[in-house]
Amino acid sequence: MRLPPFQSLVDAHAAELHRFLVASVGPTEAxxxxxxxxxxxxxxxxxxxxxxxxxxxxxxxAQHKATDAVRRNVRHRAEDLDGINxxxxxxxxxxxxxxxxxTRVRTLPPKQRAAVIHRxxxxxxxxxxxxxxxxxxxxxRQNVATGLRRLRMEVDR
Amino acid sequence: xxxxxxxxxxxxxxxxxxxxxxxxxxAQRATEAGLADVAYGWLDSPLGKxxxxxTPRGLVRIAxxxxxxxxxxxxxxxxxxxxxxxAPERTDTARRELEGYFAGTVRRFDLPIDWSLVHGxxxxxxxxxxRVPFGHVATYGEMAASAGSPxxxxxxxxxxxxxxxPIVVPCHRIVPAxxxxxxxxxxxxxxxxxxxxEGALPASASGTL
Numbered sequence: 001m002r003l004p005p006f007q008s009l010v011d012a013h014a015a016e017l018h019r020f021l022v023a024s025v026g027p028t029e030a031x032x033x034x035x036x037x038x039x040x041x042x043x044x045x046x047x048x049x050x051x052x053x054x055x056x057x058x059x060x061x062a063q064h065k066a067t068d069a070v071r072r073n074v075r076h077r078a079e080d081l082d083g084i085n086x087x088x089x090x091x092x093x094x095x096x097x098x099x100x101x102x103t104r105v106r107t108l109p110p111k112q113r114a115a116v117i118h119r120x121x122x123x124x125x126x127x128x129x130x131x132x133x134x135x136x137x138x139x140x141r142q143n144v145a146t147g148l149r150r151l152r153m154e155v156d157r
Numbered sequence: 158x159x160x161x162x163x164x165x166x167x168x169x170x171x172x173x174x175x176x177x178x179x180x181x182x183x184a185q186r187a188t189e190a191g192l193a194d195v196a197y198g199w200l201d202s203p204l205g206k207x208x209x210x211x212t213p214r215g216l217v218r219i220a221x222x223x224x225x226x227x228x229x230x231x232x233x234x235x236x237x238x239x240x241x242x243x244a245p246e247r248t249d250t251a252r253r254e255l256e257g258y259f260a261g262t263v264r265r266f267d268l269p270i271d272w273s274l275v276h277g278x279x280x281x282x283x284x285x286x287x288r289v290p291f292g293h294v295a296t297y298g299e300m301a302a303s304a305g306s307p308x309x310x311x312x313x314x315x316x317x318x319x320x321x322x323p324i325v326v327p328c329h330r331i332v333p334a335x336x337x338x339x340x341x342x343x344x345x346x347x348x349x350x351x352x353x354x355e356g357a358l359p360a361s362a363s364g365t366l
Contacts, residue, residue, distance in 0.1 A: 005195075005230035005241035010180055018174045027171035031179075038183050042192050046239055101161075102169050120165035152161055 003051050006042055013055055014038070016122075017062050023117045024066035025073075025106060033069050037062045059114075059132040067110040074107070104154050105147075111135065112147030119144045184244035194238035197230070198245030200252045203259055204347050207324075209248045212237060215269030216251050218321050221343040236274045255324065259354070264291040266325045279316035281305055286317065289330045292355045296334040310334075318342045324351065332359055 017037060021030040041061050048057070105113055111133050118129040118140075129140035187193040195217065197210040208229050210218040217237060220229040233241050245252075250268065257263030275283055281304030289295050301313035317328040323343055329351040333339045338359060341348035352358045 002231070003234055003239035005234040006239055007180070007197075007230065007241050007243050008227070010183065010242075011176060014176050014179055015174045018171075018179075019168065022171045023168040027169055030171060034179065035182055035186065038179075039186055039190065039192070042183075042187055042240055042242075043190070098164060098167070099169070101164055105165070116165065117168075120162055121168045123166070148161070151165075155161065 001049070001051055003045065003048060004054075006045055009041070009054060009058065010038060013058055017058060019121070020059065020062055020117060021066055023102070023105070023121050024063070024113060025069045026102070029069050029073070033062070033065045036065045036068075040065070053131055056128075056131040059118075060134045063110060063114045063133060066113070070106050070113075101151070101155055104151055108147050108150060111139075112143045112150070115140050115143035116147040116151070180243055184242045184247070187240070187242055188244065188247065192240055193242050193244060193247065194240035195233045196242055196244035196247035197233070198243070198248040198252065200248075200255055202255065204343070204350060207255070209251050209255070210241075211248050211251055212271045212273070214271040214273075216322060216325060217271040217273055219255075219323055219325060221323070221347065223344065232274070237271075251325075258324065261354070268325060270322065270326070274321040278304060278306070278309070278312055279319070282313045282316040283320060283322075283326050283328070286320070286328055286331060287326045289327055291327075292357045294330050294332050294352070294357055294359065297331055297339070298334055300331055314340070327351075330355075330357065 014034065018030055018034050021033045021037070024030075025033055037058065041058055105116060108116065114133045115129050118124045118132055119126075124132070126140045126144070127137045129144070130137040133140060133143065135143070184193060184196065188196070195210055195212055197208055197218075200207045200209055204221065206222045208218070208220040208222075208224075208226060209216070210229075210233055218229065218233060220226075230241055254263050254266050254268055258266070270287070272280060272283075282300050285300050285303030286295075297310040297313045297317070298307065300317070301307055301309040304313065306312070313331075317331055318340065320326055320328040320342060323329070329341060329348045331339070336359065338345065338348055338352060349358065
């Protein structure tokens with residue numbers, strides 16, 4: 001099987017993976033997440049059996065790394081809250097409407113989060129979203145619909 | 158499209174992505190993790206831009222720019238490992254020696270060679286070629302004989318033509334017994350340049366043949 005040199009994957013896809021990760025975990029974490037994604041991909045690369053969906057394969061790894069990062073953050077935030085006077089918690093965070101929206105996107109279940117980002121940030125068809133999230137076209141459609149419904153409930157309250 | 162969908166189409170802002178910087182970090186981390194199987198960089202030489210590729214075992218490939226970069230990298234991916242990364246600093250030792258060679262200060266390369274891209278009869282031919290010293294020439298027939306097949310001069314010529322490590326494995330020093338300088342994978346002009354650089358153009362070196 002002809003696997004292209006790994007560097008050509010980096011050159012072709014790193015920028016858009018970074019964009020995907022900025023949407024998935026925020027600009028601060030995206031850089032680290034991208035490095036973890038590429039390093040994991042590089043590690044597994046020679047054992048890959050199918051060279052026909054390399055881009056989708058990279059996205060599924062990025063999605064997992066994003067999920068790990070979001071979980072880490074939630075844990076940190078919970079730890080931060082331990083020592084804080086509860087009175088402060090009622091203060092609304094100083095976020096613009098869109099920052100708040102993206103914070104909500106980040107806490108969607110992983111497949112919904114990835115599907116929503118692929119659908120709206122990258123304007124992809126459901127078939128491609130299915131490939132990139134490791135599910136079917138139909139499941140991708142479901143994930144987008146469910147994620148969107150959830151966001152609407154949380155944001156439009 | 159709803160208002161929410163419109164907002165989702167505008168992802169959070171971030172600094173512009175720098176693929177060079179990201180590649181540098183990746184190459185560093187991959188090297189530490191033992192995952193950078195093939196590292197490559199470029200060298201500007203009097204013979205044009207060269208691609209220089211190394212593995213943990215040694216120098217594995219030098220390519221003149223007449224070969225398309227993507228083809229060279231694909232050859233490395235298939236012949237050595239698909240873990241091919243741009244990591245110029247890993248090729249520094251090889252590039253320094255090559256610079257010294259072109260400047261006339263290096264006459265003998267002191268670089269470990271990774272022979273992964275060489276197979277069959279070519280192994281014997283190119284190993285024999287690697288022993289021909291600076292400023293000397295030998296014939297295709299002599300290289301064939303060193304590889305164990307004295308009558309396979311033509312096959313030796315073919316093996317030399319696709320030498321993956323020109324200059325360092327000095328296939329330019331191998332010339333026809335019948336005279337002239339013969340062909341060269343990198344083009345005859347480059348062969349003439351290298352022999353001239355070493356003071357070994359056959360006109361002056363014919364006495365040693």
